Amino acid sequence: MSARVLPERPLPGHAVCLDLRTAGAYDLDAVVRAALDAPQPGGERRFLVLDEADRLVAHQLLYERLSSYGPAHIVCLAVGVRGERTLSRTLTLRPPAAGVLWVFDTAEDGVPGEAVLRPLVDVLSTPEVFDAVLRALGEVVHGVAVPAVRVLEHDLTDEARARAWRQSVEGLTGPDVPAGTVSAEQVPGPLALLLDEGVPRSLSDHRWLPAQGRAGLRLAACDEAVGDAVDGYQRIRGAAGLLTGVGRTVDLPGDIERVTGELERFRATVADAFAAAGGSRLTVEHRGVLRDRGIELPEMPREISRTGIVPALRDHTHELIGKGLPLRSVAARLAALSARTAPVGSAARLARLDAICGPERLRRLGGRYPFTAGGSRPVAFAVTGALALLAGVWPVLGWVLGPAAGVLAAVLAHLMLRRRPNRSPDGRIDGGGATGAAPRLIGGVLGGLVGAGLGQFLGLPLWAGAVALTVSLMAIVLLALRDWSRAVDDWWARADPEEAWRILREVQNLVVTTAVHDWLFAEVRHHCSAGAGAVARLLRGLADTAEAHGQRASYLPPDGPSEEGFRTESAVPPDPDGAGPSWSWDEWEGEDDLWPDMDEEPAPPGRQPAPPPSGSPYASGRSGPFERDPAVSLGGVSAVSGPVPAPAWLERRYGDGGPLLVDTLVGDLVAGTLLILDRCWAGVERDPGAMAPGVHEQRIVELLDDTRLRLERDVAASPPPRNEGLREPDALSGLVALTDRSDRPDAARLTGVAPDAVARLLLADDDPGRTVALCGPEHLRLLSHDPIAARQVRFVPEAMRRGAAGDDVWRGTAEDVVWTGAGRHAGILRLVPLRADVVHTVRAEEAGEP
Numbered sequence: 054m055s056a057r058v059l060p061e062r063p064l065p066g067h068a069v070c071l072d073l074r075t076a077g078a079y080d081l082d083a084v085v086r087a088a089l090d091a092p093q094p095g096g097e098r099r100f101l102v103l104d105e106a107d108r109l110v111a112h113q114l115l116y117e118r119l120s121s122y123g124p125a126h127i128v129c130l131a132v133g134v135r136g137e138r139t140l141s142r143t144l145t146l147r148p149p150a151a152g153v154l155w156v157f158d159t160a161e162d163g164v165p166g167e168a169v170l171r172p173l174v175d176v177l178s179t180p181e182v183f184d185a186v187l188r189a190l191g192e193v194v195h196g197v198a199v200p201a202v203r204v205l206e207h208d209l210t211d212e213a214r215a216r217a218w219r220q221s222v223e224g225l226t227g228p229d230v231p232a233g234t235v236s237a238e239q240v241p242g243p244l245a246l247l248l249d250e251g252v253p254r255s256l257s258d259h260r261w262l263p264a265q266g267r268a269g270l271r272l273a274a275c276d277e278a279v280g281d282a283v284d285g286y287q288r289i290r291g292a293a294g295l296l297t298g299v300g301r302t303v304d305l306p307g308d309i310e311r312v313t314g315e316l317e318r319f320r321a322t323v324a325d326a327f328a329a330a331g332g333s334r335l336t337v338e339h340r341g342v343l344r345d346r347g348i349e350l351p352e353m354p355r356e357i358s359r360t361g362i363v364p365a366l367r368d369h370t371h372e373l374i375g376k377g378l379p380l381r382s383v384a385a386r387l388a389a390l391s392a393r394t395a396p397v398g399s400a401a402r403l404a405r406l407d408a409i410c411g412p413e414r415l416r417r418l419g420g421r422y423p424f425t426a427g428g429s430r431p432v433a434f435a436v437t438g439a440l441a442l443l444a445g446v447w448p449v450l451g452w453v454l455g456p457a458a459g460v461l462a463a464v465l466a467h468l469m470l471r472r473r474p475n476r477s478p479d480g481r482i483d484g485g486g487a488t489g490a491a492p493r494l495i496g497g498v499l500g501g502l503v504g505a506g507l508g509q510f511l512g513l514p515l516w517a518g519a520v521a522l523t524v525s526l527m528a529i530v531l532l533a534l535r536d537w538s539r540a541v542d543d544w545w546a547r548a549d550p551e552e553a554w555r556i557l558r559e560v561q562n563l564v565v566t567t568a569v570h571d572w573l574f575a576e577v578r579h580h581c582s583a584g585a586g587a588v589a590r591l592l593r594g595l596a597d598t599a600e601a602h603g604q605r606a607s608y609l610p611p612d613g614p615s616e617e618g619f620r621t622e623s624a625v626p627p628d629p630d631g632a633g634p635s636w637s638w639d640e641w642e643g644e645d646d647l648w649p650d651m652d653e654e655p656a657p658p659g660r661q662p663a664p665p666p667s668g669s670p671y672a673s674g675r676s677g678p679f680e681r682d683p684a685v686s687l688g689g690v691s692a693v694s695g696p697v698p699a700p701a702w703l704e705r706r707y708g709d710g711g712p713l714l715v716d717t718l719v720g721d722l723v724a725g726t727l728l729i730l731d732r733c734w735a736g737v738e739r740d741p742g743a744m745a746p747g748v749h750e751q752r753i754v755e756l757l758d759d760t761r762l763r764l765e766r767d768v769a770a771s772p773p774p775r776n777e778g779l780r781e782p783d784a785l786s787g788l789v790a791l792t793d794r795s796d797r798p799d800a801a802r803l804t805g806v807a808p809d810a811v812a813r814l815l816l817a818d819d820d821p822g823r824t825v826a827l828c829g830p831e832h833l834r835l836l837s838h839d840p841i842a843a844r845q846v847r848f849v850p851e852a853m854r855r856g857a858a859g860d861d862v863w864r865g866t867a868e869d870v871v872w873t874g875a876g877r878h879a880g881i882l883r884l885v886p887l888r889a890d891v892v893h894t895v896r897a898e899e900a901g902e903p
Contacts, residue, residue: 058103058170060178063091064766064875068099068178073112074132085115089122098125101178103170106133106155109142110895116145127151128177128187132170135829140197141893152190153197155887157828169700169827172204172878175766181873182848186882189844193886195894198844199836201824204880205814206705207806207853209768213710218764221718222603222757225726226596227379235389243365246357247394247578250566253354261565266347268322268564275315275557282308282550289474290541292534295465300472306421306482309550313419316553320410322346323560327399327406327567334396335575343572350568357574362581363738370588370730374723380596387589395582399571402563409559418556422547424473424486426540427466427493434492436532437462438500444525445504447518452505458525459497465533466490474541475548488540580741587741591733591749595726598750602757702825708805713798714769718760721773725756763875768803770852771875800852800877808853811879815847815870824883837886846882848873 059070069091071084088100100119104112109131119125129146131153146153156173176182190196209217237245246253262269285303293299326346330339340350369390373383427433437459445455466488475484508518570578699705729752736744763769801807814823821843828836837843848871 068101068183070101072103100127102129106131113143129153148191148196179873185846185871195892198884201826201883202702203824210707220715224719225722227381230385232389241365243361253356255354268347271319278312279553295537305474312553335572380592384589384592387585391582391586396575396578399567421484424475426536427489430492433489434496437493438496440525441497441500442504445501446508451508455501455504456498462529463490463494583741584737594746595753711802711805713802767877844884849879
C-alpha cells in the first residue's frame with residue numbers, strides 16, 4: 054500500500070482510504086482487515102479504494118468483504134494506463150452502494166502521479182463530497198465516470214504554520230512559575246473550608262471541652278480564678294477598699310498567682326493532647342486519647358466530605374484553565390493548594406500554643422508590680438500644704454486645725470500603702486509601693502502653721518473659718534480616694550490578670566481550629582493535598598511533554614521532518630492570456646484546444662503560484678516526508694532533489710495566518726487537555742499516588758498530533774473530532790469540541806486568505822471549461838458524447854463561508870454547493886460518463902481470485 058497517497062490518520066467521519074495497488078508491499082488481506090477495523094461514527098461505513106483499473110475483477114473478494122460488514126459504501130478510484138480502452142468491474146462496484154472513478158495515467162510533465170492522486174484522495178475522502186460523488190455516479194451510465202477537476206487550496210506558509218504551532222504550544226504550556234500562594238477566596242467552597250481555618254456552621258454549638266473532662270476542669274478552674282481576681286479588684290478599688298476593712302478578705306496577689314497556675318496547667322493539658330494525637334490521620338485510638346484528655350470530637354460536619362474534594366478540585370482546575378492560564382501556571386497554583394492543605398499534625402500547633410501561652414507570657418502575667426499613688430511628690434507637698442493652709446485660717450483654732458489637716462492627708466497616704474492591692478493580707482506576696490505620706494505630712498504641717506498665722510492676722514469671722522475647714526477636709530479625703538482608685542487601676546492594668554481570659558479564648562480557639570483542621574479534617578486535607586499535588590505534577594508533566602513533543606515535531610506530519618528543498622509550482626505556466634494547452638468539452642473527438650484559466654483576471658506572464666509549505670503533507674501529493682536520499686520512489690516516479698510541480702488543476706494560495714488562528718489552536722489544545730484530565734479524576738479519587746503519568750502523557754501527544762494534523766489539513770478550521778464510534782487509541786477518541794462548529798472562526802480569519810477566488814470558481818453558471826479532465830487526449834473517444842449526461846459536484850469547506858465577512862461573497866453561487874465540514878480544498882468535480890461499450894460488468898462466477 055502506498056502511504057504517500059493515503060492520509061496519515063483519517064479524520065473521524067471521513068472515508069477510510071485503502072490502496073490495493075501495491076500487492077507486494079503489504080498483504081491485501083491485512084489492508085482490508087485494517088480498513089474494516091477503522092472506526093467510523095454513526096454506523097456509516099465509507100471506503101475510498103485506490104486500485105489498478107485492470108485488477109478490479111481480480112480483487113472482487115476484497116470488495117465483497119468491504120461490502121459485507123454492514124451497509125457499506127465504496128468509491129473506487131481506478132488508476133489506468135494510457136493504453137487501456139475498456140474497464141471491467143464486478144457487480145459489487147455498481148450503484149447505489151458503489152461507484153468507480155476511472156483516472157488515467159495522471160503523471161504530467163514533471164508532475165508525479167502521486168502528486169495528482171494525493172489531493173484528489175483528500176477531497177474524495179471528505180464525507181460530504183464522498184456522498185455527493187457516490188450519488189452522482191448513481192446517475193451516470195454503469196456508475197463509472199472520468200473525473201474532471203478544478204480545485205483551490207487555501208493554506209499557510211511554512212513560517213506562518215511554524216509560528217502558529219509554536220505559539221499555540223507555548224500558550225498551552227506557559228513558562229515555569231513559582232508555586233506562589235492561594236487563599237480561600239480563590240477556591241471553591243469545599244476547598245475554602247480547608248484554607249481559612251474557620252469552623253463549619255454545623256459545629257458552631259459543639260462543646261469541644263466538656264466540663265467534666267480534664268481540659269474542661271482546668272479551663273473552669275482558670276476561669277474561676279480570673280473571676281475571683283476581677284471580683285476582688287472591683288471590691289477594693291473604691292472607698293470601701295481604702296476606708297474599711299474589706300481589703301482584709303481580698304487577696305489579689307494570691308488570686309493572680311492562682312490564675313497563673315491554673316492557666317499553666319490548662320496549657321499543659323492542651324499541649325499533652327496536641328502531642329498525643331499529633332498524627333496526620335485521625336483514628337479511633339486518637340479519638341480515645343483526646344477524650345481522656347477532655348477533648349470531645351464530633352462527627353464529620355455536613356459541609357465537607359472526602360467525596361466532595363475531588364469534584365471541587367476538578368471544578369477549580371477547569372476554572373483556572375478556562376480563564377486562560379497555561380498548564381504550568383495552573384500546576385503552580387495547585388501545588389500551592391497542596392502545600393496549604395497538607396496535614397502536618399496537631400504537634401505542629403505546639404509552637405502556636407507557646408506563642409499564646411508560653412513561659413514568657415505566664416511570667417509577665419504572674420509578675421509583681423509595685424503600687425504607687427499620690428502622683429508627683431512636689432505636687433503632693435504643694436497641694437497638701439495649700440489645703441492645710443485653708444484649714445488653718447480659723448482664728449486661734451487654726452494653730453491646731455491647720456497641721457491636723459496635713460496629718461490627715463499623711464494618714465490617708467499611709468493607709469493606701471498598708472492596704473495596697475499588690476500585698477497579700479498575710480504579707481506572703483508583696484510587690485512593694487509608695488504613696489507619698491512624708492511629703493504630705495511635711496507640706497500639711499507647714500501649710501497649716503502658715504494658715505494659722507494668716508487667720509490670726511486677718512481675724513476672719515467664725516463662719517468663714519468653719520467653711521474653710523470643711524472645704525479643706527473634704528478636698529483632702531476626695532483627693533485621697535481619687536489617688537487610691539487611680540493607683541489601684543494603674544496597678545491592675547499593669548498586672549492585667551484579665552489577660553488570662555484572652556489567653557483562654559485564644560487557646561480555646563486554637564483547640565477548636567486544631568480539632569477541626571488537624572483532627573476532623575485530617576483525612577480530607579490529606580486527600581485534597583495528595584490530589585492537588587498529583588494533578589499539579591500531572592499538569593507539569595503534560596506541559597513538559599507537550600513542549601518537548603511540540604519542539605521536536607514542530608508543525609510537520611507525524612512521520613517525520615520534510616526536505617526543505619522540495620517546493621511545488623504550477624505544472625503549466627499560464628500564457629499572457631491566462632490560458633494553457635488543453636482540449637474543449639465541445640470537441641469530443643480529441644482535437645486540441647486551450648483550457649480557459651480558472652481566474653477571471655489573467656495572471657501576468659511568467660508568474661507562478663506561491664509554493665506550498667515544505668512540511669505540508671499535501672505538497673507534491675505526499676503524505677509523509679521526502680527522505681534525505683535524493684532518489685525516492687513515489688508511486689513509480691523517482692523524486693529527486695528539486696521543485697516538484699503541482700497538477701494543472703490545483704491552485705494553491707498561502708496566507709500568513711489570520712488573527713484567530715493561534716487562539717483557536719490554543720482553545721482546541723485546552724479543550725483536549727480538559728478531556729484528558731477528565732479521565733484522571735477517578736484515579737485521583739481512588740489513589741492519587743498510583744496515577745500513571747505515562748498514559749496521560751501519551752494522550753497529550755495524541756492531542757498534539759491530532760491538532761497539528763488538523764492544522765496541516767485545513768488550518769484547524771474543523772473542530773476536534775467527536776468520540777462517536779471511536780475506540781482507543783484511535784484519533785484521541787475522548788476528544789470532543791467544547792464549542793459548536795458554527796462558533797469556530799471562518800477560514801479567512803484562520804489563514805489570512807480571502808475566499809473571493811473560491812466564490813468566483815463556484816459561480817452558478819455551468820462551464821465545463823473550468824475543469825481539467827484526468828485523462829489524456831487519446832482517451833476522449835471513450836467518453837460519452839452527451840454533454841448533459843455529465844454530473845457536477847461543487848464543494849466548499851463550511852469554514853470558508855462562516856463569519857459575517859463572508860456572507861456577501863457567497864451570494865450568487867450555485868445552490869447545489871456541497872458544504873463540507875472539514876478540509877482546505879474547494880472546487881468542482883465534474884463526472885463525465887463513458888460510452889456504453891467501454892464498461893464491462895463481470896459476474897461473480899467469471900471473476901478470478903484477488
